[in-house]
Amino acid sequence: MEVIDLAWWKLALAALLIVALAITSHLGRLGITRSLLVATVRTVIQLVLVGMVLEALFASSGFLWIVLVALVMLLVAGREVMARQGRRLKGWWAFGIGTGAMFVSSFTVTVLSLTVVIGPEPWYAPQYAIPLLGMMLGNTMTGVSLSLDRLNAAVWQQRAVIENRLMLGQTWREALEDIRREAMRSGMMPSINAMAAAGIVSLPGMMTGQILAGSPPAVAVKYQILVMLVITVGTGFGALIAVSWGGRRLFDERERLRLDRLVGQGH
């Protein structure tokens, strides 16, 4: 089965529907017209650019180019993780811990599934590597930022409890135990929920796309299962690393709680 290519003028038809929505909301004074149009333009431009980058990348298949694109993706995700934390560590720590955690978990799991499970030739073939890494990073990013946000917020709120536990001779790990568990749970919840609802409540986007592109559903399903499993593994290890590094940084070498290492929102 051949994929039906979409002509640009057909996309323009879909864009017309957006314009219709914009006009309706403008007439109804709903106040979303501007952001709707800006977001539409952004999505078109960003995706067209990404399409061009991917076309070039697929044509060259140079290892260094793929590494470069992967690095850019990682750094952008790291910035996003930092921006999503209400309270975060001062200086480069917020960026460093989030990016480091994502690097270790996403890259390891992606390389592992490319070499061991999928096995394209060469193993870094961009058609497989880039989309897989993109999905890994996107989800790990959510997990890491949710868990770090929860960690920092909970430590801030429960500082008196943590210090009282320290006063009774507990180690910093014991004093932080409940909060660490809470932070892990909030980082992992989206992946666990997605696995539980997959196929019943929602048809995952990747599988849908693959079916639209002509894959037999049985193949698409196998890829989707693989992706959901590795996403959960990546998110889990990412959150684990982030919470353990982030938690350590909140205490100094004398196991004192150091809230002066956190900055609040708007700093």
Added chain:
Amino acid sequence: MSAGQVVCLSGPSGSGKSRLLRAVADLEPHGGTISLDGTDQQAIPAHQWRRQVVMVPADSQWWFDEVGLHFPPDAGRQLPDVLGFHPEVMGWSVGRLSSGERQRLALWRALVLQPEVLLLDEPTANLDGQMTKAVEAWLLDEIRRRSICALWVAHDPGQIRRVADQHYRINGTFLERTDGSD
């Protein structure tokens, strides 16, 4: 400071009494040197130090739902009568405790750890007159009997007279020794 003795510390609010206690417990970075029986504070892991030098803050915290979970298993049976609790209190939910009850239980929670040094930050602040005297006498008795070395932040001159072996007042940036009888 020597074992079995109470050193009282007073001074205007904001003068740094609690910070001094926190520094002794190694909860706050500080530039001083503190040692216990010849062991320097910085020479052993911080949690081991705090196991021996236990601080009871003015506002005690309770993080589990049940009171007893904050104590070792047999702490309920040894609960001293003077605190005014039945052993069943260990099964209570923390939300049921009044601030005075929390304060009394926090003192017991510190004592069951068998510390060598107790850092008490206004240990009777939430108690009424009669209970203050009873808890004070009990604490003093435990301190003498177990040879604990106690650093006790207090406001009330009457209390200081009753419990202090030595009394220091924070005056600006100086620590002023006051006569034991005053």
